[in-house]
Amino acid sequence: MTAPPPTPTDEPQVRTPLEQVRQQAVELLGELGRTPRTLRVRVGDTAVEIEWPEPAAAVAPTAVLAGTASAALGLESPAPAALSQAENPTPDGGRTAGTPAADDARYVTAPTVGTFYTAPAPGSPPFVQVGDVVSAGQQIGIIEAMKLMIPIEADQAGRVTAVLRVDGEAVEYGERLLALADGEA
Amino acid sequence: MRKVLVANRGEIAVRVLRACRELGVRTVAVYSTEDRESAAVALADEAVHIGPAPARRSYLHIPALIEAARKTGADAVHPGYGFLSEDPDFAEVCRDNDLVFIGPPPEVIAALGDKTAARALMAGAGMPLLPGSLEPLRRADQAHGVAEAIGYPVIIKAAAGGGGRGMTVVRDGEDFVRAYTETSANARALFGDPRVFVERYLPSARHVEIQILCDSHGGVVHLGERDCSVQRRHQKLVEESPAPGLPADLVERMAQAAVAGAKAAGYVGAGTFEFLVGPDGAFSFMEVNCRIQVEHPVTELRTGIDLVRQQLLIAAGGRLDFAQDDISARGAVIECRINVEDPDRAFLPAPGRLERFVPAGGPFVRVDTHGYPGYRMATSYDSLLAKLLTWAPTRAEALARMDRALAEFTVSGPGVRTTIPFLRRVLADEHFATGTHDTTIVDRLTGRPDQR
Numbered sequence: 201m202t203a204p205p206p207t208p209t210d211e212p213q214v215r216t217p218l219e220q221v222r223q224q225a226v227e228l229l230g231e232l233g234r235t236p237r238t239l240r241v242r243v244g245d246t247a248v249e250i251e252w253p254e255p256a257a258a259v260a261p262t263a264v265l266a267g268t269a270s271a272a273l274g275l276e277s278p279a280p281a282a283l284s285q286a287e288n289p290t291p292d293g294g295r296t297a298g299t300p301a302a303d304d305a306r307y308v309t310a311p312t313v314g315t316f317y318t319a320p321a322p323g324s325p326p327f328v329q330v331g332d333v334v335s336a337g338q339q340i341g342i343i344e345a346m347k348l349m350i351p352i353e354a355d356q357a358g359r360v361t362a363v364l365r366v367d368g369e370a371v372e373y374g375e376r377l378l379a380l381a382d383g384e385a
Numbered sequence: 386m387r388k389v390l391v392a393n394r395g396e397i398a399v400r401v402l403r404a405c406r407e408l409g410v411r412t413v414a415v416y417s418t419e420d421r422e423s424a425a426v427a428l429a430d431e432a433v434h435i436g437p438a439p440a441r442r443s444y445l446h447i448p449a450l451i452e453a454a455r456k457t458g459a460d461a462v463h464p465g466y467g468f469l470s471e472d473p474d475f476a477e478v479c480r481d482n483d484l485v486f487i488g489p490p491p492e493v494i495a496a497l498g499d500k501t502a503a504r505a506l507m508a509g510a511g512m513p514l515l516p517g518s519l520e521p522l523r524r525a526d527q528a529h530g531v532a533e534a535i536g537y538p539v540i541i542k543a544a545a546g547g548g549g550r551g552m553t554v555v556r557d558g559e560d561f562v563r564a565y566t567e568t569s570a571n572a573r574a575l576f577g578d579p580r581v582f583v584e585r586y587l588p589s590a591r592h593v594e595i596q597i598l599c600d601s602h603g604g605v606v607h608l609g610e611r612d613c614s615v616q617r618r619h620q621k622l623v624e625e626s627p628a629p630g631l632p633a634d635l636v637e638r639m640a641q642a643a644v645a646g647a648k649a650a651g652y653v654g655a656g657t658f659e660f661l662v663g664p665d666g667a668f669s670f671m672e673v674n675c676r677i678q679v680e681h682p683v684t685e686l687r688t689g690i691d692l693v694r695q696q697l698l699i700a701a702g703g704r705l706d707f708a709q710d711d712i713s714a715r716g717a718v719i720e721c722r723i724n725v726e727d728p729d730r731a732f733l734p735a736p737g738r739l740e741r742f743v744p745a746g747g748p749f750v751r752v753d754t755h756g757y758p759g760y761r762m763a764t765s766y767d768s769l770l771a772k773l774l775t776w777a778p779t780r781a782e783a784l785a786r787m788d789r790a791l792a793e794f795t796v797s798g799p800g801v802r803t804t805i806p807f808l809r810r811v812l813a814d815e816h817f818a819t820g821t822h823d824t825t826i827v828d829r830l831t832g833r834p835d836q837r
Contacts, residue, residue: 313435313452346448346478370456372434373449374418 221248222348229347250349305361308354308378310371314345316352318367326367328378332360340378343371358382386410386461386485386701390454391425393465394444394766396755397677398425401463404693413457415450417443419763424755431457438765444468447475451482461485461700463693467767470676471498471547487700489654489675497650497673501544501582507670510649512642515661515669517584525565531583532561540586541565543572547672549619551575554586589823591662592616593628593636594674595643596684598695599652604705607640608684608692609714615811617732617827622804623811624680624720626687629780629820631662639668646673655681655696679722679772682753686718686776717780719787721808723754723794724768728807728831735802736762745790749776752794762801770796770803780820788812 225241225248239250310316318326318341328340334354341352358380365377390413391401398414402425405412414429419438426432433453436443443449445468454462462484464470476491488494497503505519516535521544522528532539532555541564543551553568555561565581573579596608612628613621628636643658650673657674681692690712695705727735738761744752754771756762762770773790777783788809796803810830816822 312446313433313449313456315452345452346482348448370452372453372456373436373443374434 225348248348305379305381306358307376308340310343310373310375310377312343312345313372314343316365316369316371316377317342318363328360330360330362334358334360388413388459389461389463390459391463392450393468394420394425396753397465399428399755400753401465401693402428404691404697408694408697413459415453419765424757433457447478451478454484461487463487466676466679485700487696489652493651494675497675499544500542500546500672503673506650507646510646512646512670513668515584518582521580521582525562528565528583529561533558535585538586538588539583541568541581541583543576544580544582545576545578587661587663589664589825591823593662594657594659595640597643597647597656598705599647599654600699600705601653601702602704605644605647606705606709606712607644608688608690608712610636611680611683614822614824615826616824622722624683626683626718635666654699655692680720682751682772682774683718683720686751686774687714688712716776716778717783718774718776719783720772720774721787722769723771723773724804725762725770725801726768726804727802728804734768735800736764737800738798739796739801740798741795743795745773745793749786750790784812
């Protein structure tokens, strides 16, 4: 099998429990029959949290999406292709663990198709900004897929050099969300 | 319907994209990481990367598909075959998200997908069934009693089964209880549903199916039969129409039964009623396939009706614009499935990069494929590379044409093997050539008993 180069969030450990939690959340929502302000389902370390700031806001992402031209969203340069470009040009073959360079950026990529949010709620400050130092496991954004909010975490520590997608943008699986450079605080 | 998302891959994704394009409907392909170089991605107006190679996280992952449709503004979803094509939950989620699911309503898929419920429904519609249980058999002793009453051999089938999986043939009563326990456990593992039922097994039978089309206004027609008796472990290798040697009045009775069954089920869309025809010429209902089938081009070449186009028109709310009497089947059609498998090594998958890929051509030849020179055959999915079809006025001419086309068809690359040489052996088989073969033909040719 021609496996793609390992991408940071390619196999999140929470995947299977997350699917179960997500299922529970969907069922719970269905049984409620109305939209709550907050829904939080947690099993062990895995949790799904959904907040509806106000009733109208729940439909807003759909409206935003309907108007986006997907051609502009990276179909010309799919993320995996770009990823391999980033990983291949190490002519000396070294895995460059301790040799930071300008094009040595690492990326946090989208674990699923959906809408990317940089902040926990509209108007809130973003999870991270350029220049921030993040630790492994730190939440850097949210992807909404089918009305479920999936927390996106950095898989490794680093300094944020770019936030590559804007708040509310539709993303595909594997698309780069955040660029990280080596950089202890 | 302005933009269709094709929730599938491989040759069927290409097939659906072509039908959309001919209708002037815009298209969205979805792809996993392993399929990013696929023909479907190249052919579609837009493409969305929905997940990594494992189907569970891409082609079977409903949220990713729905989000891809939302992202691109698609208003309909074609599920192809396999994957989510017969998943009532997916059909329902599509409906809940204002997406037209191009297939039967979820309620119909659910009713017909449960084989025991489908048997009961079809028995009520007057359909002949093999002797067996109409209800799932929840206890081994109860099932054993049914098997004893039917007489051996019997076949134990998963109620939720399909695609040739979840079945066990029992030839001797002493083996029954163990086989029952195993089949039920397998059914639980494969389908999440341990319920099984028992029916008589016909060791030497013909597998014949009837294609139907139903619009959402009560219009129902059939498009004749396909014979799919050349199978290996319940996987079809060669299909044809007409069914050789079957009396016309028998085919007509099967077709009428399928039309009555479709009406009883409230069917909408393209579907297939599968039957077994025993050595005595009696036919029995097996199951309904609520999807476009791999072998649908056989019927297209014989009737001149584009089934995928009809699926799209029906899903858009249209009425069938032809009546039963307008449909005429002409000549004979053969289809061979070219898989990247090694027939000399128990049909193990033998994929790789297709350094040479030269499909057959010429008069009355059709090739449905997602292959192209340089294509690296994906390894995470099934091994079907191409469907090769020939038409001719008579079966003998269609077979000769098929052998010619198979000889032309060139596929090679490091580690790549295909079923082409084996298919030519099937064509050369005396029983097949005379149309007197049955579902045991592949075992005979490979000298290997079918271990179900």
